[in-house]
Amino acid sequence: MNRIRTLSAALLLAALGPHVAAETLKLDARSAVPAPQTGHIKMGTAVSPKGVTLAANNQYLLQDGKPWLPVMGEYHFTRAPASQWADQLRLMKAAGIDIVASYVFWNHHQEQPGAFNWKGNHDLRRFVQQAQAAGLKVVVRLGPWCHGEARYGGIPDWIVDAMPTRSNDPEYLGHVEKLYAEIGAQIKGLLWKDGGPVVGVQLENEYNLRGPGKGEEHISALKKLALKAGMDVPMYTVTGWDGAVYPSGEVIPVFGGYPDEPWAASAKELAPKETHAFRFNTRVSGDLGAQTKSHGVGTAETDKDKVPFFGAEYGPGLPAMYRRRTLVSPDDIAAMLPVQIGSGVNLLGYYMFHGGRNPVGAGGTGLEESTLSGGYNDTPRISYDFQAPLGPDGQQRPVLAKLRPFHYFLRDYGAQLATMTVRQPERSPATPADLQTPRWSVRSNGDSGYLFFNNHVRQYAMPAQTAVRFEVQLPGGTVTLPSQPVDIANGAYFIWPINADLDGVKLRHATAQLVTRVDAGAQGIVHVFAATAGIPSEFALADGLKTFKPDASLQRIGTNNGRAVSVLLLTPEQVEQMSVLDIAGQRRLVFSEQQAWVADGKLQLRGIGPQPLRAAVFPALAKPNAAGLQVKQDGLLQRLELAGEPAQPTLHITATRKAGNAPAIKRGGHANAAVQPIPEAFANAATWSLKLPEQLAPQAEDVLLELDFVGDIGRVFSGTTMLDDWYYNGQRWEIGLRQFALKPGADLKLSVLPLRADAPIYIDAAQRPAFAAGQTQVAELRGARLLTVRRVAIAP
Template identity: 55%
Template sequence: MVIAPRLRICAAVVASVLATGFAGAGTLSIDASAPTPAPLNAALRLGTATAPNGATLGANARYLTRNGAPWLPVMGEFHYSRTPASQWEAELRKMKAAGIDIVASYVMWNHHEEVEGKFDWSGNRDLHRFIELAGKAGLDVVVRVGPWAHAEVRFGGFPDWVVNAMPTRGNDPQYMRFVERLYGQIGQQLKGQLWKDGGHVIGIQLENEYNIDGPGKGAAHIAALKKLALKAGMDVPYYTVTGWDGTIYPTGEVTPVFGGYPDEPWGVSTKELPPKETYAFRFDTRVSGDLGAQTAAHAPGTAETDKEVTPFLGAEYGAGLPFMYRRRTVVSADDIASMLPVQLGSGVNLMGYYMFHGGRNPLSLGGTGMEESSLSGGYNDTTMISYDFQAPLGPDGQQRKVLEKLRPFHLFTRAFGSRLAPMTVRKPDVSPAKPDDLSTARFAVRSEGERGFLFVNNHVRQYDMAAQKTTQFSVKLPGQQITLPSKPVDIANGAYFIWPLNLDLDGTNLHYATAQPLTLLDQGKAGLVAVFGANAGVPVELSFDAGTRVTAAGGAQVAASAGHTLVTGVQPGAGAAVTVQRDGKRPLTIVVLTAEQSQQLSVVQLAGQQRLLLSADQAYVDGNALQLRSVGDSKFRFAIYPALVNAPKATTTGAAWNAKPAAKAAAAPSNAGAYAAVDAPTATVALRAAGNDGIFQAFEATLPAHEIKATVTQTRNAQEAAPVVIGGSAKAAIQPAPENFKAAGAWQINVPREQLKGLDDALLQIDFVGDIGRLYAGTRMLDDWYYSGYQWQFGLRQQAALLDQPLTVSVLPLRADAPIYLPKEARPDFGGAKQMATVRSVTVIPVYQLRINP
């Protein structure tokens, strides 16, 4: 990923004052009247781009194509070797349900060839099976083959024996012989699974964060890697490289991909950072600031000079952030989701996340860590095992709030991406000059001809944006001027959204809407349902062409206004807000969900057709069944449209918490997870019809509730922790040396596993205050955590056999004088004490799962 940076030194302190109060915005204008030029043919040498069934992939200088049509997919990173293989299928299906189209994954060399010549592609390292399961879940795959990955792993993924014996990241003959052998192994894993074979591998990323130049390096090295990849059989449509921090590559051979993060956990500051440019629309560059390459660039990279001939693609927009020892940044769901309108409004035509699914590092064959650390010369100190990343899907598959905030945008790109992709970016008449301008409105338009989308962001992490009072937008298109809304509105601090301009809804023109398009449900002759989401605090208006015959529900008013048919007073909800009568055409229904309902909406293929699903529970489809997963609540509720013809049946799917895999568990490396509980039972439960939620058919079910008791006993008092050392290549706080953990306090945790029978999982939640927490079974470390105020959870299902003996959590004291960054909300009150190490509580949260067979 991007998190292993060079040292950044601020030359000045940001002078701007936090925006409070409001800005009198008035009319915010943008000129989108210039003709949209036809996209240039990208000078990209793609691999074989036609599948056996005739399906094609392609690219021009503006966007990707699928079967000749514009294509704007969403890509999410998920590391197979950091997740138990037994979980892959369900987790990939969860990603698909969350709106992901492509799964990306690093191949970490040292996870596969820790000992020279002894490759391991089994168990949690079985790349071939991971790709098969991704295809089964309906996902395409981009394989990031390195050989240098970074990924916060030891030596960036290089095995120790490579680092010790030869120069790397250049065309050194010895190094390239080993790279060729690695690529040959990867090629065998991908055999039969490439796009040209009818498989799902559509892309290969070469190297990572590469801005090194010189003899045998730079463009020559990337070109040499591509030749080796082709020699190994990795013939795919797309070849990419990361495009930030002055990357260097051979033009035409690869396509740059970009990213941006809401903070810099790789930084050395112990304070809040100035506003990040990730929240500001980009009109002249694709690089969102310093993304933390480990090497320094000395000139603008190839990606900057190639921006007119390559599409704007993303790979590493942070769906969360990792915790570094010296900087433990916690991000909110809005910190992440507000980047979406900014990136899409800046022209991004592949929305790629790092990470979308968290994981845990395997330990080495010798039982030591394989994480990036200053002890092994790394720039950052990361946790030995945990790679949680605050990701939308946690290491144990738990759905975080950020996923709910992202999913409406994923629905939008899937339904409207083919329309958005050809559109060009239009800059406002007035826009912020710098990221620390917190008063000027942040917005952009992407348009083509008379149609377009308006993108607005009024959220900046850790800073208050000025509320844009009494605001209207004025967009000049080639043949008309659109002013919206009809009356000025206030855009609050923290608001962000996308509004349509002249949106074609099956032949009916929606002039504009002050609600975000979410999805379209095409029911054939039964009609089209267009679903929108309301924005909190902004009244919903729907403006149609004059003469459109509209029937509005719920007390909304329909009137002629400025040559259009205007619907005002729309009350968001699950009912039909508007129906449009169209002579000789199928019906058109518009539903405007509340902001909360928008976050609960999924589109699923169920009982032979596509349906809308509303549920606060985690939902995904497995075969022909709907799976609902609830953390901590045995009550389920879901609503579906169109209604199911046959009454569905519900069963619970729980793990059998038996001891059969215990011997295998004891022998397996830490967190390998290949010994999941077996013989999962199913038991029919009652599914109750719960009437209708608007147009949706609602159902409820209640499973037997589990109250799980964990006993906690302190077994060792903490001792005085050694002072935090300043050092490493970052010249900042470094993680304590192993021998310093003798100062840790210890608590024994007892969870009788009989209490867990019938559950899908159980999350051990450890609320502690200290520096570093570690969870053990005996002397074997299961997980670890840097204290930050972010909740530490650990799934027990994969470790069920270990619960016959107590677990232990150790807490290294946090010193009051530790020179690290903690969010102000998490900074403990030391009350004059020199240090703190305490376990405030340990709870076990049941995870229930309900299977619906329609």
């Protein structure tokens, strides 16, 4: 068989011509995986009332004694309406999130000295309870300094004005003790040891300050205050990048990375980012925007072999900052995942997974980070969209479809992956700027492993890797894949299994990506794979090499205790529409262009009103029922459809003021770069009246105001109250209107400050306006409309 494969490959290369030479990329994974070490990390009480344990060794987390590789996503409760929390948390769960993390911004809860505000959108206890109801665990990021693009990092003005912060100053610690006591009271009874969902807390953020009362001493003091406040939890974490300083063993460092740097001072494209290059000797992925400078090697570097590799801030989007407004593509984000997981990450944490809006302080004070309040960055007064997978009003962004398959993979196969060691190939890029050398790694334990590959770098074309095969040396022998050389295109990224155990069926290798596992009852056990675009999907099984086509049919590969074990191979497009949901006591695949999740035992579909609501389900629901629902069986899939509602509310748009001449943009601040215009500059903004209809779709769940404008800064007002604002970057701006309880026929105002042609601001080339000869500025509304958001519940 091996000789036949070799001859076939040779004949193929001969047919390709004399200029193509096969390249075998080699990696040695024969060394044993080091045994996990315990005892260094001082965790809190980690046993639930039902006896379920959480633990951590120097390699991975364990849940109930089994390795656990969870996915964590950030969602800020004070930046979202409380009325949305329940559904949004369930949407996060449906997307494969296991843990929700949230900052507790001190100045959102105690803007002035005196009583704390834990009501309405500030109700931490209710948020944690709803997370538990959605099936999510919780990590509470305590601060007191959070950053999070908040004013003074979240520390109230009255604290900053009166005393030193971020140190063991007695007056400051006295106030922090009261804050922690308040947070402790909010989550009392909701900790893991109580049967609740809170599995961890984070102390401070991006902390690299050194000196008397700082460094390790300060983090130690904060942990003692957290324990005094009753926050006895399994995990205590700190951020580990930019030379972080902390007491080794008392906390676990967490890491992150972003595909661009909106906090950078440059108004040009940046060099290739480390987040798209595998790391074999460090866990720190470049500049993450810490606002203080490190003056030595951080504890995370010296702790590398003592603690597991956890993430908390891998960016599934980017914030808008005035001087730099990067618009990332879904592939810019998703291509990071094989790299981070293939570099050893054993907890994949995102910041932000859900966008939001800043609350406005007393008297209209902005609570955002700005150069006017001494911040390093200028950010919008209200908008905290972050280009997140779920928008501020729960919109499903295209990047979410790219991320979900990786989350499902980690949920179903992460227990084995967590125990696997990172292996470096014979050749790997010396720096992130090396775009020629193939980027790949293997994680393995014994003869089983996964191959990780990335050929995507934001804003840089990667060369196609032509006539490639991989050779992985394992203790039990060498695995070479694919059977014949393949070309790997610019932009490709994937994870392929090696010697995988699929419910007793050995898969020597596959050139398709494992996604999830479904017990389909009488139809057996099904392992779902995603085809890799442009590469034949081959499966090396005990009875030979098979090539499957992604045609949504089951391919039987063996049996387990008399039950069929099958492969379901899907196209990348099909996998991107797939959610894995538990409905009526059974895990099912749900394919839909719209949002799909489960609430009250029913399948929920949510989409824009004019579109029909459609879903395809496997295994089929017994008796799907909803008013107007059409049901039919189409091969493997049960198809569900409800007709669209073409009538949409009409928005009346009237230009009300022409733009004046925008003042020149000044440079300054800590970054010595473009700073946001002063408030008086908005006197030069162009304005439009946006009159809502008398009937604003009363049956709709929400109505989105979609704005397509070109300019510098956009703002929407109801009267003199600003509802939302936006830095132009080419992304469509959407605002959910239900939360504002507007009167029928309300007249909103759109204000657009002109963007100057000479603005020293970074906007991606594809989105930057093309100024005509002699044109000095632009403030234009290209379109505005209302979109109804429709939701239906389908009983199973």
